[in-house]
Amino acid sequence: MRDERYTDPGYEDPDELDGGEGGEELYEHFTVTVDKGQSLLRLDKFLVHRMEHCSRNRIQAAADSGSILVNGTPAKASYKVKPLDRISIVMPYPRRDTEIEPQDIPLDILYEDDDVILVNKAAGMVVHPGHGNWEGTLVHALAWHLRDVPMFQEGSERAGLVHRIDKDTSGILVVAKNETAHAFLARQFYEHTTYRRYVALVWGDFDEDEGTITGNIGRSPRERQKMYVFEDGSDGKHAVTHWRVLRRYGYVTLVECRLETGRTHQIRVHMAWQGHPLFNDARYGGDRILRGTTFTKYRQFIENCFELMPRQALHARALGFVHPTTRREMTFESGLPDDFRAVLDKWDAYVAARPEAAEDE
Missing domain, CATH: 3.30.2350.10 (Pseudouridine synthase)
Incomplete structure (x- = not known):
């Protein structure tokens, strides 16, 4: 199997670790070509064995969101991998160990449902913690507002993020509220279809x-x-x-x-x-x-x-x-x-x- 792994050093951003008008730093992309001698195997099991530090749940969420393509077509987790299949997957980066303490910071919420929340970020607010900005970030505010949502109860500094805007840029951000929505949105930002x-x-x-x-x-x-x-x-x-x-x-x-x-x-x-x-x-x-x-x-x-x-x-x-x-x-x-x-x-x-x-x- 040839593994062409896309990585991005995004969390060493030049600004206040707040990134920019993009989101490529918040997800990872893998492309693999299956060996000629590969026996039939479920897609999720195949990828778990070949992707480091990646749980089956993450892979299944990516499949449910249509973010795993086999030969250019979205595939289910149960798909049976065949020799020479070309597999492409886009997923949000795994959550970090840094634990976020929720903070009761007001948010200007434009829209919210079970899958996404749209926030109008004020200028001066950093999106997520980094050097010199360990508290008072958008992530801390979201952790409070979404404290009853499972994805935000683990204290991850990357929970739900698929893109960012600079600290001193104002405007709209979308944040995912579950794994499937996270993977689905990540692919759209990766493919620049937003x-x-x-x-x-x-x-x-x-x-x-x-x-x-x-x-x-x-x-x-x-x-x-x-x-x-x-x-x-x-x-x-x-x-x-x-x-x-x-x-x-x-x-x-x-x-x-x-x-x-x-x-x-x-x-x-x-x-x-x-x-x-x-x-x-x-x-x-x-x-x-x-x-x-x-x-x-x-x-x-x-x-x-x-x-x-x-x-x-x-x-x-x-x-x-x-x-x-x-x-x-x-x-x-x-x-x-x-x-x-x-x-x-x-x-x-x-x-x-x-x-x-x-x-x-």
Whole structure:
């Protein structure tokens, strides 16, 4: 049997161990080709014998969710493996030993049923524990809110997670509430079939109304705390971001970003690479005046904006996926938070008072 194991070092993230606009760090992918001499054997038993530290329950949950493919077709746990079968499986990573103590932290819940919960995460909240953020995370809040749900009673720091957004990014996250839903959602994020829309305020203007940024993303070879675009494709992971202009302010632009892939800091690093760092993104150079006049009044205006929103101007506005049980497509939206709206209001007022500041208005 040839074992082509996909692994990802995701839990050594450069930010506050909070990942990025993706979820590839939260699941693992195995692809195997069965030996010619393999005798008929149940699929779950076959995989248990060949996958390290993987229980039969995890494999059965993956099969129930349609996340095990044999020769490209979803297979049941009872399927009899045959010689030269090509088996592909996507599963959430096994839970860690770190025990989470539930904390009574308010959550903005957009939707909840027996399989999933949709949360509107506030900026400043870390998704799961990591260096410097051992308490007060979204996972701690979920452990409290879902304390009667079996998956969340074991104190796992990865319970239900299939994707993440940065600490200082606001917006929508979906979390699974059982093993089958977890595996089903994990495959959708792995295959990039989810619907995700972000809103960002970026420095500079664009010649076009929409476009696509393609560039491999990996950890910066010079600064470990940053991600980096490898233009020649020699390193990093394939990443694609589609964008379109929502509102032009001349010196800054409001854009919508659609993720085709989901890499750590993808929107932030892609936009910075194109010369459009996110407004007030300290990590990628957006926390200083990059466009505009040298007048003291303008500098004070920008500083006031930074004070209103002391974080990168990025919000996960929409998320869509196929429901694990109903198999129906579901889409959820989240309005811009108060700090983001306040900054846009200031730019609206600035442009209204100085029409020449917005050349394309």
